[in-house]
Amino acid sequence: MLKIDFWNIAFTIINILVLYFFMKHFLIGPVKKILDDRKNMIEHDLDAASAAKEEANQLKETYAASIGAAGEEASRIVEDARTKARAEYDRILSQANADAAKKLEHADQTISLEKEKALHDLKASVAELAMAAAEKVLGEQSGPDRDRQLYQSFLAESGDSHE
Amino acid sequence: MDGLVDSLMEELNCNVVFTIPLFGGIDVLESVVVTWIIMAIIMAASLLLVRGLKIRQINNRQAALESGIAFIYGFFEDLLGEDGKDYIPYLITVVIYIGIANMIGLLGFKSPTKDLNVTASLAVMSIILVEAAGIRKKGVKNWVKSFAEPIPIVAPINILELFIRPLSLCMRLFGNVLGAVVVMALIKYLIPLVIPLPFSFYFDIFDGIIQAYVFVFLTSLYIKEAVE
Numbered sequence: 001m002l003k004i005d006f007w008n009i010a011f012t013i014i015n016i017l018v019l020y021f022f023m024k025h026f027l028i029g030p031v032k033k034i035l036d037d038r039k040n041m042i043e044h045d046l047d048a049a050s051a052a053k054e055e056a057n058q059l060k061e062t063y064a065a066s067i068g069a070a071g072e073e074a075s076r077i078v079e080d081a082r083t084k085a086r087a088e089y090d091r092i093l094s095q096a097n098a099d100a101a102k103k104l105e106h107a108d109q110t111i112s113l114e115k116e117k118a119l120h121d122l123k124a125s126v127a128e129l130a131m132a133a134a135e136k137v138l139g140e141q142s143g144p145d146r147d148r149q150l151y152q153s154f155l156a157e158s159g160d161s162h163e
Numbered sequence: 164m165d166g167l168v169d170s171l172m173e174e175l176n177c178n179v180v181f182t183i184p185l186f187g188g189i190d191v192l193e194s195v196v197v198t199w200i201i202m203a204i205i206m207a208a209s210l211l212l213v214r215g216l217k218i219r220q221i222n223n224r225q226a227a228l229e230s231g232i233a234f235i236y237g238f239f240e241d242l243l244g245e246d247g248k249d250y251i252p253y254l255i256t257v258v259i260y261i262g263i264a265n266m267i268g269l270l271g272f273k274s275p276t277k278d279l280n281v282t283a284s285l286a287v288m289s290i291i292l293v294e295a296a297g298i299r300k301k302g303v304k305n306w307v308k309s310f311a312e313p314i315p316i317v318a319p320i321n322i323l324e325l326f327i328r329p330l331s332l333c334m335r336l337f338g339n340v341l342g343a344v345v346v347m348a349l350i351k352y353l354i355p356l357v358i359p360l361p362f363s364f365y366f367d368i369f370d371g372i373i374q375a376y377v378f379v380f381l382t383s384l385y386i387k388e389a390v391e
Contacts, residue, residue, distance in 0.1 A: 012284035024252040027209035
């Protein structure tokens with residue numbers, strides 16, 4: 001109980017040292033290594049996560065900017081198209097108006113020409129008809145009686161005027 | 164009464180298990196043999212526990228092992244700080260060994276800590292560790308100077324501490340375990356039935372853990388003081 005024995009103290013010290021080295025290499029070491037590894041991994045993962053988050057935010061900003069630019073571009077294109085369409089509309093309309101006016105003028109000219117031509121034709125026909133009628137009249141009452149009658153009427157008319 | 168004395172003497176004696184026939188016969192005491200048994204238990208348990216440790220998707224065994232080691236490690240880390248980190252594995256070893264040694268009486272073995280040789284060895288190792296830590300941190304010159312701090316007049320007391328500290332560590336542990344054994348033997352002698360059970364919980368389990376704790380706690384305090 002109270003007997004101090006050198007050899008047993010030496011044995012115990014050796015025992016404890018053996019146990020210490022064993023524990024250090026087979027229990028505490030591996031467990032500590034796992035804990036440290038996990039700690040490092042978590043830190044690394046957290047760093048990676050925050051980096052990824054930052055990158056995502058940057059990308060988001062870029063996208064937002066490009067979306068805004070795209071909207072602007074789109075409205076610009078629409079505006080452009082609208083302006084062009086209006087110009088084209090105006091052009092087509094004015095051309096149509098001009099065409100119509102030209103056609104109308106042409107029609108007027110044609111009509112007046114036709115009118116003239118018809119009048120001319122009519123004059124010709126009337127002269128012909130008069131000639132025919134005169135011929136007919138002359139043809140029917142040629143002879144001394146007729147001549148005399150004519151002469152008489154001529155004389156009457158001129159006589160009247162000379163009186 | 165003779166029965167009590169006999170059983171007490173039987174409890175208190177540390178028998179010689181066998182003798183090594185060298186240098187005129189080296190007696191190997193029971194405490195050393197029980198220490199071997201404890202070592203075998205601890206070694207087998209650690210080999211079983213550390214099998215297949217993983218970083219992710221750990222099983223319950225590993226989770227329990229990790230939280231246990233992390234708890235003890237954190238306890239010593241808080242006490243010792245960054246400078247004393249290297250001494251943590253030794254302190255963990257000692258606290259586990261003393262804890263099991265104090266409780267192994269429950270399995271019918273004699274506690275090795277009931278033998279003064281064992282507690283003396285532990286105390287000697289502790290004081291060597293403490294002073295080695297001081298020398299390692301400060302260098303021999305400053306370590307010698309540190310005995311004259313805060314004023315040179317306390318130097319003799321500081322030198323005395325070199326012997327008082329291990330002696331108190333040794334005797335505290337030995338006395339507590341011995342006292343517990345004696346009290347338990349008396350209780351068992353007086354009332355052998357049921358009543359010893361709660362006392363056994365106290366003296367064998369609670370007191371065993373407390374003494375292991377106190378031993379390593381004081382050792383780490385000394386180390387902390389030495390490396391400061």
